[in-house]
Amino acid sequence: MSDKILLDRRPDGVALLTLNDPARRNPLSDRCMLDALVAALRQVEQDGAVRVLVITGAGPVFSAGGNVKDMQAKAGMFSGTGVEIAEAYLSGVQQIPQIMQRLDIPTIAAVNGPAMGAGCDLSLMCDMRLASSTARFGEVFVNLGIVSGDGGGWFLVRHLGYQRACEISFRGRPVEAEEALRLGLVLEVVPDAELLPRALALAGEIAAKSAPAIRMTKRLLRMAERTHLQDFLAAAAAMQAAAHGSAEHDQALAAALAPRAGGA
Structure with missing residues (x-):
């Protein structure tokens, strides 16, 4: 894997993925960065020991997005004919939302x-x-003078609703952290030095739960976006039946009931 992406699998089941090109503000259009990011996400997808994934950026920037100088120079993924540029998106940056949407662990x-x-x-x-x-x-x-070519609009509408997604996208205006919190785009805003410890603590708390139950819960929440209620209920019943028969369920029950038994 390229040193542009760092992947740290921690013993608590949390994987920390870091975009690691701070000198260039962690761009997401260079092929070496994209290939390394896709490879890292596929490793996480295939690693059953990873229960939660945290993604961050090295340095003071999460990611500046596409390399504007390459856009101006018509270089890299921005070079060639319209057909060639479309193919570069399909085979490059668009692999990321597809993998992220497939992941059944919390991110x-x-x-x-x-x-x-x-x-x-x-x-x-x-x-x-x-x-x-x-x-x-x-x-x-x-x-x-371009659009989001990596599926961002699809996610933005789902997070903010159509009207607010339109306002932000049409105006092309950045949203500061505190406004993002008010809009529900982020869960919390914390001081810079506390961000990664807080994210890893949240990830560790989730990773300590039953891994099968967390994965099935995420699948159900994703299904809720696109599934009719009757189909959703059938899937929920099937997953619940599987959960009731799991060793993790038995262990959780034993842990939940232990204090009561000890105090009786």
Whole structure:
């Protein structure tokens, strides 16, 4: 794996993925960065020991998104004909939302600074977002005369609703951390130094729960976005039956009932 992506699998079941090109503000359009990020996400997807994924950026920026200099120079993924550019998106950056949407473990973005363009979109692909006080979220594509080519609009509408997603996207205005909190775009805003410890603590708390129950809960929550109630109830019943027969359920019951037994 490229040193542009760091993947730390921790003993508590939490994986910490760090975008690691701070000198260039962790861009998400360079092929080496994209390939390394896709490879890391696939490793997480295939590693049954990972229970929660935290994504953050090295340095003072989460990710500046696409490399604007490459856009101007028509270089890298921005080079070639329209067909070639579309193919570069399909085979490159669009692999990320597909994997993120497939992951059945909880994902947390620890947004340590500006998350602009594709960087904002990456944070939106996570289940939860914690922000430092210096974080900013920018769906700023229209300011460059382009659109979100990596699926960001799909996630933004689901997080904020259609009207607010329109306002932010049409104006191309960054959202500061405190406004993001008011809008429900982030769970918490914390001082910069406390961000990663807080994100890892939240991830560790979730990772300590029954892994099968957490995975099935995430599947059900995702299904709720697109499934009719009757189909959802059938899936919930099947997953619940599987959960009732699991060793994790027996262990959780024993732990829950132990204090009562000890005090009787």
